[in-house]
Amino acid sequence: MLHALEAWLRATAVRIHEQAPTLTALDQAIGDGDHGINLDRGFSAVVKALDGREPADPGKSDAVASAELVKLVGRTLISTVGGASGPLYGTGFLRASAALANLPADPPPSGGLAFVTALEAAATGIGALGKSTTGEKTMLDALVPSASAARAALDSGAPLGAVVVAARDAAAEGAAATVPMLATKGRASYLGERSIGHQDPGATSAALLLDILAGVLADVPA
Ligand code: ADP
Ligand code: MG
16 A cells, blocks of 8 residues: 555656646636645655655554555645645645544555545545535535545445546546536635636646546556
């Protein structure tokens, strides 16, 4: 799990950098035009933190080391990303880390269970911090249906790769579904009716993060 997680974070830094202009353009339409810049800064700091880490203690379980890495990501995003998305994504990662640390260690959790647990905790944590829920044109419109689809796939016996693909597809659909929504949270809500007709930047980046993970898992066994 640790190996796939690290591959995902490194791939994310590259893809977010490439996609930063697109995310920023979406945020120019209904926000202040910094979403791509914010996440690019955050994930490049995550890669720096990864590079600067002490070598992993070989006595630590994969699950514990993975939870610690997810916590490092959360802290790094909170401390380096300005704007709403830094604390929101950062808190999502911190909550995911705590949920991973709480999973029973013996037998070790499957990759699918770890992923679903982390995604559900992230979505819940973001909603709690943002006092937000689905239908308000935010990243939750990608993350909440994504977590539900992932849980359903897991419950039907799907392996990790298929669980993540289900999460990715639902997130993409959820992001697209933000276009006709009226924003009632964050900066986009200042626009009122003028927020209608644009895809939410945070929902778009959330769907991108899951797309990158699905791509990484197709290449790197968890
Ligand atoms: P800022 O809005 O401070 O400029 P960003 O542009 O980086 O921060 O992020 C904007 C995104 O944050 C929005 O597109 C939306 O998805 C998300 N967002 C803003 N407020 C909330 C909230 N209360 N709950 C969930 N997500 C939110
Ligand atoms: Mg912004």
